[in-house]
Amino acid sequence: MTLSPLALPPADDTAGWSSLLEARTAVPLAEAARTADALRALEPGEAGALVLWNDLHVALANAFAASSLLSQVHPDPALREAAESAEQDANRFRTALMLDTEVFARLDAVPRQGLDAGALRVLDDALRGFRRAGVDRDDETRERLRVLGEREDDLAQAFGRHIRDGARTTRVPATALDGLPGDYVEAHPVDADGTVAITTDYPDTHPFLTFSTDADARRTVMAAFLDLAWPENDEVLRELLAVRDERARLLGYDGWPDYDAEVKMIGTGPAIAEFIDRITHDATAAAERDAAVLLERARLDHPGLERLDVSCARFYTEAVRRERYDVDAQQVRRYFDFTRVRQGLLDVTGRLFGLTWTPVDDAPTWHDEVAAYDVALAGGEQLGRIYLDLHPRAGKYNHAAQFDLVSGVAGRQLPEGVLVCNFGRGLMEHSEVVTLFHEFGHLLHHVLAGRHEWVRFSGVATEWDFVEAPSQMLEEWAWDDGVLAGFATDEEGRAIPAELVDQMRAAEEFGKGVHARTQMYYASVSYRFHAELPADLTARSLELSEQYAVWAALPGSHFHCGFGHLGGYTSAYYTYMWSLVIAKDLFSAFDTRDLFAPEVALRYRDRVLAAGGSKDAADLVEDFLGRPYEPTAFTAWLER
Numbered sequence: 001m002t003l004s005p006l007a008l009p010p011a012d013d014t015a016g017w018s019s020l021l022e023a024r025t026a027v028p029l030a031e032a033a034r035t036a037d038a039l040r041a042l043e044p045g046e047a048g049a050l051v052l053w054n055d056l057h058v059a060l061a062n063a064f065a066a067s068s069l070l071s072q073v074h075p076d077p078a079l080r081e082a083a084e085s086a087e088q089d090a091n092r093f094r095t096a097l098m099l100d101t102e103v104f105a106r107l108d109a110v111p112r113q114g115l116d117a118g119a120l121r122v123l124d125d126a127l128r129g130f131r132r133a134g135v136d137r138d139d140e141t142r143e144r145l146r147v148l149g150e151r152e153d154d155l156a157q158a159f160g161r162h163i164r165d166g167a168r169t170t171r172v173p174a175t176a177l178d179g180l181p182g183d184y185v186e187a188h189p190v191d192a193d194g195t196v197a198i199t200t201d202y203p204d205t206h207p208f209l210t211f212s213t214d215a216d217a218r219r220t221v222m223a224a225f226l227d228l229a230w231p232e233n234d235e236v237l238r239e240l241l242a243v244r245d246e247r248a249r250l251l252g253y254d255g256w257p258d259y260d261a262e263v264k265m266i267g268t269g270p271a272i273a274e275f276i277d278r279i280t281h282d283a284t285a286a287a288e289r290d291a292a293v294l295l296e297r298a299r300l301d302h303p304g305l306e307r308l309d310v311s312c313a314r315f316y317t318e319a320v321r322r323e324r325y326d327v328d329a330q331q332v333r334r335y336f337d338f339t340r341v342r343q344g345l346l347d348v349t350g351r352l353f354g355l356t357w358t359p360v361d362d363a364p365t366w367h368d369e370v371a372a373y374d375v376a377l378a379g380g381e382q383l384g385r386i387y388l389d390l391h392p393r394a395g396k397y398n399h400a401a402q403f404d405l406v407s408g409v410a411g412r413q414l415p416e417g418v419l420v421c422n423f424g425r426g427l428m429e430h431s432e433v434v435t436l437f438h439e440f441g442h443l444l445h446h447v448l449a450g451r452h453e454w455v456r457f458s459g460v461a462t463e464w465d466f467v468e469a470p471s472q473m474l475e476e477w478a479w480d481d482g483v484l485a486g487f488a489t490d491e492e493g494r495a496i497p498a499e500l501v502d503q504m505r506a507a508e509e510f511g512k513g514v515h516a517r518t519q520m521y522y523a524s525v526s527y528r529f530h531a532e533l534p535a536d537l538t539a540r541s542l543e544l545s546e547q548y549a550v551w552a553a554l555p556g557s558h559f560h561c562g563f564g565h566l567g568g569y570t571s572a573y574y575t576y577m578w579s580l581v582i583a584k585d586l587f588s589a590f591d592t593r594d595l596f597a598p599e600v601a602l603r604y605r606d607r608v609l610a611a612g613g614s615k616d617a618a619d620l621v622e623d624f625l626g627r628p629y630e631p632t633a634f635t636a637w638l639e640r
């Protein structure tokens with residue numbers, strides 16, 4: 001049987017979209033509930049439980065995919081709201097399912113003999129999920145876990161809300177706008193007292209710290225930024241750490257980091273500490289080299305300066321990049337016309353991975369600017385469909401991310417994925433081109449891993465500290481002069497010069513050692529806070545800053561209160577760097593003189609991407625590299 005992609009209604013067909021949402025959320029959720037009933041009705045020990053478990057998750061995955069995508073991209077606010085409420089229904093269903101003692105008992109009784117490796121992996125994953133939820137605990141413990149789980153959600157929400165709502169405004173002299181771009185200056189009118197207001201919002205603070213030549217004003221703005229949500233989040237965070245710790249210990253773990261790390265590549269809490277210290281060690285030579293350059297540059301403005309603090313970090317990094325590498329962003333943009341970049345991306349990934357992307361111009365979508373493509377293997381077999389939704393509009397998700405529309409399952413449904421970004425319609429910044437390649441890496445992963453029998457293995461179904469590695473690796477193709485020459489051409493059709501790409505790369509890489517150390521400071525706050533539950537969070541944060549960061553902290557600042565990632569990443573902020581280490585190792589298998597060499601690319605496609613969650617990420621990487629992953633390539637890159 002040939003599978004077909006979903007047929008979507010035309011963008012302006014309101015009723016059509018309502019029934020599509022219903023058909024892709026409420027209907028599969030009802031089906032999942034019926035399948036759970038069928039599971040409970042089985043005799044204990046029936047192997048069919050695992051098949052029903054898979055059926056249930058196909059339905060649940062469909063409900064999550066459609067609700068989460070449409071709540072973020074559909075132009076009609078009423079439909080977005082309906083999708084959001086469908087997503088809450090799916091969440092409630094899943095929470096109740098993982099505490100369902102009967103469903104757990106049917107799976108726990110499945111005989112293991114006769115199961116193949118895939119089925120065993122699905123079974124073990126399901127049982128582990130149930131145990132991590134606490135389903136096998138006595139009533140009193142389960143009740144306490146329920147209370148703790150709810151309290152954790154409330155506290156994490158409050159932590160984020162205080163950061164969002166806690167925006168502050170500082171006033172600095174109008175002369176502090178010296179060095180800032182014209183549109184920024186225009187957007188900051190001078191008050192009667194000769195000052196301008198700078199808020200702690202990112203688009204306000206970030207350019208100010210990067211470009212303002214006024215060191216005192218930078219310090220004032222930075223101090224306000226570092227005091228976001230102080231003092232209210234100090235208490236919230238202390239309780240959040242205690243709640244997570246109690247939950248983990250009730251479930252039999254030695255603290256929260258062990259609980260959280262169990263389902264990640266890194267495995268245990270102490271391994272996080274080791275990773276942070278190893279990266280810190282490996283980055284030290286590069287960090288000291290860069291820091292010396294930065295300090296020397298800063299001394300031109302401030303003779304005798306002994307050490308740079310965080311309020312100078314962005315400013316001098318930018319100054320050195322500009323003065324040393326002479327990359328003019330305006331000059332660079334001329335080569336990145338959106339339409340050519342989009343086609344270039346498809347050409348590059350098609351050639352690299354043996355795929356053909358065919359535009360489906362008559363496919364209706366939720367908005368006219370969304371482009372649909374069918375993707376097939378070079379032989380012609382259709383793999384799935386993708387949607388590129390790449391420009392901003394009112395009410396749309398405002399970052400860049402990949403969403404699922406359908407998770408592929410062998411013989412049942414084709415994978416369909418969506419890229420949601422917010423690029424301009426004309427010329428792009430090179431950093432946006434890199435973002436586009438990065439996000440497309442997630443989309444490729446989703447589509448290529450969409451042909452497993454078990455939906456648990458479908459798409460980006462790998463450990464959370466590995467998911468960024470394939471995307472971080474694909475970024476390399478957006479930095480290669482030969483690759484860029486294929487689509488980065490100016491109006492006269494001239495390709496971007498290789499020397500310019502070299503300069504761009506050198507500028508980008510300046511400061512990578514300092515950056516790695518800063519990241520390890522953040523990672524240490526995330527890990528140590530959860531492992532140690534320090535009584536004085538401010539004091540511990542300052543100690544960690546001295547130990548890991550290159551920049552001096554601002555005295556009396558409270559960085560941890562505004563560090564929003566403590567809400568979602570909990571003790572695992574290390575993951576970004578962990579993925580990057582593996583991305584560099586994966587990339588080392590490619591020949592940088594011929595990034596399109598087919599053998600290695602196809603091996604990577606089949607052994608890492610197409611494998612999805614069918615094996616542990618460490619095994620996938622080893623299948624591809626022919627050896628376990630190692631940090632050598634990352635360390636060499638740092639020191640280069």
Ligand SMILES: [Zn+2]
Nearest residue numbers: 438442468471
């Ligand atoms: Zn990513």
